Amino acid sequence: MRCNRRALLYAGFFYAPLASADWQLNLIEGATEISRSVYSLHMVIFYICVAIAVVVFGVMFWSIFWHRKSRGAKAAHFHESTWIEILWTIIPVAILVSMAVPASTTLIQMYDKNNAELDIQITGYQWKWRYQYLDQDIDFFSNLTTPADQISNEAIKGDNYLLEVDRPMVIPAGKKVRFLITSNDVIHSWWVPALAVKKDAVPGFINEAWTLVDQPGIYRGQCAELCGKDHGFMPIVVEVKSAEDYQLWLQQQGALKLAQQQSAERDWSVEELMSRGEEVYKQSCLACHQAEGQGIPNVFPALAGSPLMNETVDEHIDVVLNGRSGTAMQAFAEQLSASDLAAVITYERGAWGNQGGAVSVQQIKEMLKE
Template sequence: MIGLVVFGAMFYSLFRYRHSKGAKAAHFHEHTSVEVLWTAIPILILVGMAVPATATLKNMYDSSDAELDVMITGQQWRWRYEYLGEDVAFTSNMSTPRTQISGEETRGEHYLLEVDEPLVLPINRKVRFLMTSDDVIHSWWVPDLAVKQDTIPGFINENWVKINEPGIYRGQCAELCGINHGFMPVVVHAVEEEEFAGWLAERKEAAEQEAMGLTVSGQWMS
């Protein structure tokens, strides 16, 4: 709208008051009222835009009051997810067959964007991401969730998401991180709260059984 008004006035003036029609330029200066007006109006416009923009930015980066915390760790070339306080953690690797990558088999619908262990999240719950890396800089990016955050060794970055609709959301590493950068997809499986609670309980039980198996094995070995 600003562009239309400004350029519209400019081209109208160029056409209406052109020299070939005998128009003569007016000479005036030091018009205090006009100077105050063309200074005050832009200031008011900018302030009017800054207030809602600042509030929106604050809300975008405010990860407080989260109902679930997930640690995301970038690794060459996979992602590790840990549900903090839940004793559930796993590594997510790309599952696209090598035969598709080498061209020996027809590429699937989600070529290079499928994993063996997706990140499972509940809908309608604010989830905070704590992001870091074990080696080089990666970038966890899921376009449909509007989340793109670098994972940096030695630092923890924060981001958050609240998913409204169940479904599968796909993304990938968006930072050139090494030779297999293109084979580092992200898959988020958003489910209903009840389904998430059941899944989390199953993963906890599996983790406990695995821990008990390791303990018994360790005792036997000793």
């Protein structure tokens, strides 16, 4: 038994460094001038704290060892000392000033949002992000795309587990970008460590932040505020492109918007609506209503067998478009296109044994006009 314990102990010492090799215990330097300034400030404050700890604990341990009672030491008796009072006032003030100067410089840089070349409004939803490019007529939602079988531990987790999205935020390299951050429902927090940006998204308020990334690359982050059941499934991906690639991306977004408009004009078969609706459901509805439409008892209602799915089509459409006050049901009128709305409603009314019938894109467009 003692030998087994000793073997386990040796194994622990041998494998611990390997297991901890990928641990990130310190801040990262990041990809922007501000992030590097924050890192430098952090290290300056850290070393000041280390120096203070070494001096204080060194004096304390030296005093305990050399002036212990067993060596015959006797405590000095004095009531006050002007010099000591001056020293313990001047030294802390000098330390605080040495910390305040670089901290203030970095904070002034972080809050200087002037002369931005691009404005993006970021809105937090449960549980996704919406990006609106205010001067370029671009508006889209960014959703988690990590496969469900990885989340349920039925498949090997990928390199970017829970940090993958269908549509990343795209910004140009070398240009100052201002973020206007808010929320549609509860408090979220938009956090990308490599950009040194972390701002709360608060309903009814707009917080500002900015970044300027020198080199193209992909930078990942997460919601950093506990915002509900799927808080851990709300990733952020920022893709920085060169000026030429960014212009190409803008053209692609224009073509994508035109394709969405055209899809709302054509006639969709029931089979096409069901197929597309299943994809939209997995993306936007599955987290609450579950894969088989069974919902979560006492939290999210079941869709399978629901009278809403089988009878009152107008009420069903209204709930999906406008949400339901006092519940967690969101309004999807702005989140999904007319064709996607028709597809997901058709899917909900035809899946899991429901017999509610299909909904046309034209019905959705008429309801959106009201």
